[in-house]
Amino acid sequence: MSAYIIFGLLIAFMLTGMPISIALGLTVLAFLFGLSDIPIETVALKLFTGIEKFEIMAIPFFILAGNFLTHGGVARRMIRFATSMVGHWYGGLGLAGVLACALFAAVSGSSPATVVAIGSILLPAMAKQGFPPRFGAGVITTSGSLGILIPPSIVMVIYAVSTNTSVGKLFMAGVIPGLVLATLLGLTTWYRARKNNYPRLTRATWRERFVALRDSFWGLLLIVVVIGGIYSGIFTPTEAAAMSAVYAFIVAVFVYKDLNLKQVPKVLLDSASMSAMLLYIITNAVLFSFLMTYENIPQAMAQWLLNMGLGAMGFLLMVNLLLLLAGNVMEPSSIVLILAPILFPVAMQLGIDPIHFGILIVVNMEVGMCHPPVGLNLYVASGITKMGITELTIAVWPWLLTMLAFLLLVTYWPPLSLWLPTQLGMM
């Protein structure tokens, strides 16, 4: 009964368009004052201690690191490198776009920023070479979402925090699926370009490739610092995040010189406000899931689902549908914060691996961002391509289908995500 009231309230509050963090908090307050016997002091304390975990602090650090490198100059270097490597194959600049998006998204950590940065530079170049605008738009919109699967990924940190799983394992588990998805999107691009005979570039010389690599190397090293540092045990994930922030600062200001010192406070302010927003949602989501646990809702739901005899297969299908639906109206972090604590206990009872489950959720979030009618990437892409959402929907279709097929693969073939961390002896 209380489950219906809690969810009813939450959904009603959210649909009024108030900030998600406020909707979560108000639901808890309303329930507390009206219907529950939890002492309000317990809750008050929870509200203040919700974010006092060192693991959570990886989030502001990663955001800061990403923001230092979210710059047109970095995007241009990644594009040059990607073009020199794959530009001579079918798909030319489009194929280079997939690779550039993957690299830039991994470093910047933001999908919409990737769409804007790579899109605004690459799309005009593609148009000049005679690619139809829809082709470029489709490539960039979908490839831009690769970032949350390739570490460092903020969504993964959030999942790890809200389900008490290891950030390091999740990061490792994301590597292979990230590469596979990038390859699949590349194949889709290659196939469509070959069929329609789109322009290709002349093959770059090894010298050009080397120069391009040397230019983008410093940015890419960030991924190595994070993954290598965590895996080798040099840093904890939070320390790795702080180191990557310092590293990104040095690269942006002293190596690339994209930023001058005067612009640094602006980057700090933007990162702080973005982090504060996420931390605020986290605080309230912790409160919300405390309320749920207190009312035994996750356990009751787990029992209910188990009684339906859904099985792991059916449950995962249901999870996919639910997340895709949610992905239409909310951004990834909020979805993970609200739904992971509910779905996770059920998944555990069904014997699903926690890391595999995390990767599955992250891939869902990626698809949700490019999914019509209201994926975030679609909106951002619509801004830079001047296409309507309907036209973009048609444009992204081939790549979106690829992503959905990949989602099924990730869902029903756990070794894809679990092989690497197992091989590395992490699990």
Place this chain on the structure above:
Amino acid sequence: MKFLDHIEEWLIASLIAIATLIIFVAVVHRYASGIPFFQDAALAINMSWAQELCIYLFVWMAKFGAAYGVRTGIHVGVDVLINRLSERNRALFVYFGLFAGALFTGVVGFLGAKLVLGIYETGQTSADLELPMWLVYLAIPLGSFLMCFRFLQVAWNFRRTGELPRHEVAHVEGLEPEKA
């Protein structure tokens, strides 16, 4: 008012910078203690408080940053539904959302003030730094009341100008075409 805005911005930007530096120094320090040449100097400094301080800095940053976020419109909600309504009805929901925000943060502010008073009386201090805990938790009532004020301010501006602050999700610097 301008003064308050500046302090807010300056505070949160410094907090994130300081927290980053502290963790950076703590990690460097840990490895420096392993190198014979630096060892004596490094062992003389105790950095075990770094983690705790970092958390507290971020708690302060989170509370004041959230208030700053209200002013810049970074706290987004599910607006697909209300955006389909007529201008008049949409405005009603916008007010409802803003006042709900003010109500929630106001209540949390009061709860926080009560908690801080309670902790002040116990004289509790933090584990590593031995900071008085009430000082650490002071961020909650202060941040929440500031946030409450910001919600009301946004509502007031919306009434006057009909505009809400909008945060651009994907702003990237340096995209203007390169000089050759």
